[in-house]
Amino acid sequence: MSPGERSLFPLLCSACHTPIPAALCNSGESIHCPHCSIQLQVELFPAILRPLHEGGTVGLQVTEGEASCFYHPDKQAVKICSSCGRFICSLCEIDLAGRCLCPVCLEQGRQNEQLSELVTKRTLHDSIALNTTFLPLLIWPITLITAPIAFYLAITAWRKPSSILPRTRIRLILALLFSALQIIGWLVLCIFLFQKWNS
Incomplete structure (x- = not known):
């Protein structure tokens, strides 16, 4: 291998670090290093053997x-x-x-x-609003706080972009519906307790 070829093709034997001629590469068969005779199989992308062009x-x-x-x-x-x-x-x-x-x-x-x-990625505001509506039902007194928050989240998320993947607005609609029902329920309970307290 000439010095010019060696500089363009710096592939070395893994054992003795002697340059391997380009002609021995991509043969599909095992070869022997010209210097140390170790058995090698060299497969390269064809583009590495092409001459470089000045850009x-x-x-x-x-x-x-x-x-x-x-x-x-x-x-x-x-x-x-x-x-x-x-x-x-x-x-x-x-x-x-x-x-x-x-x-x-x-x-x-x-x-x-x-x-x-x-x-x-995007924040799934509709899922957050819906979860804020349903999860507090496990400890129902918390809905006094979470229902207005869920209603607010659903309203503000209506114009925000949803998921990158196509999604309907059913979660926002459900969040608005159930949070409104919870708010109405609390209002009815407060009115009932107020009337009972005054009677």
Whole structure:
């Protein structure tokens, strides 16, 4: 193996660390190391055997009278970020569901969960509201506190996005219904006790 080939193909024997010629690889059979004669079987992805090509310059250089990228002043702007309006070059443009975003807006949208395409989980407000209605029934006096909370949660969750997977609003409807019944029940009980106390 020539020095140039050795530098492009640095595969070494696991025992003696001698370079293994590329011609012995991907044969499908066991081979012997040319130096120490240990038995090896070498399988590589074909792309590693291809010669490397020198890459070109990425992004056009900015010339006089043209807009430059906000993040790379020496690169010509090719797009405008649809979120912040900054001029960006081909290195910075990120296509997300038909929108062109710069890296900063993409990261901010991911952190703030404002980009629905990048959201991987959501709080299930409808399940929280429904559980806040039913679980306290095991210790029914707590419903005096939890019923209004469940009703409030169901109302505020009505316009919030639900699960990433399609879900109906049946949990919110049930939470509203049962929490309203619990509130009405407590009102009736309070009125009954008040009338009994005054009689």
